[in-house]
Amino acid sequence: MNWERIQAEMKNGLALACASCKHYWEGREKGLSGIDCMTPGPCGGPIAGLGFPHYKGPVSDFSQWCFACGSRPDLGIKVSTSERIFGICREHLWLLDRIQANNPNAAVLNVVSPSKGMIVPLKGRYTEKSLMDVMMETEEEWAEEDKIKFEEHQTKWV
Numbered sequence: 001m002n003w004e005r006i007q008a009e010m011k012n013g014l015a016l017a018c019a020s021c022k023h024y025w026e027g028r029e030k031g032l033s034g035i036d037c038m039t040p041g042p043c044g045g046p047i048a049g050l051g052f053p054h055y056k057g058p059v060s061d062f063s064q065w066c067f068a069c070g071s072r073p074d075l076g077i078k079v080s081t082s083e084r085i086f087g088i089c090r091e092h093l094w095l096l097d098r099i100q101a102n103n104p105n106a107a108v109l110n111v112v113s114p115s116k117g118m119i120v121p122l123k124g125r126y127t128e129k130s131l132m133d134v135m136m137e138t139e140e141e142w143a144e145e146d147k148i149k150f151e152e153h154q155t156k157w158v
Helices: 003-011 022-029 090-102 131-157
Strands: 075-079 086-088 109-112
Touching: 003 131, 075 090, 086 090
Parallel strands: none
Antiparallel strands: 075 086, 075 109
C-alpha cells in the first residue's frame, strides 16, 4: 500500500477506510472504477449504515481518526449494525445528514460524545502515533508475516 496513493484517493472524496483497504486496491489492479472493490460481500461505513465489515487494512481502531479524512475526531459515531466506533471531525459532520437522506431505513446511528458520558473523551484516547506511523508499522508487520509464511512453505517445497 502506498501512502501517497491513499492520500490522493482521500483528496478525491474516498473515505479513509476504503482508501486504506486491501480490497479497494485489489479492485484497482483488476481495472474496477469508482468505489467498486473486491470485498466478498456488501461493505461500507456509517453512511451506508454499516461498519466496514470487510475492511482489511492497517487501521484497527477507527475511533482514533475521522473515518472520512483521517484527521483527529471531535466525536464518535456508532451504527447499530457494528460494534466499531468511528471518529468524525467537525468538518465531516455534514456526512451524517446523508444517512437518512440516502436510506430512510438506515441503521440507527448514535452520536457518541464525551458530554453524553458514553465514552471517555476522544482526546484522551488518541494514540501518540500518527496515522502514517501506524500504517507503516502495519505494512512492516505484514511484510514480516509474508516472509515467515514464504519461508515455511519454501522449506516444505525443498
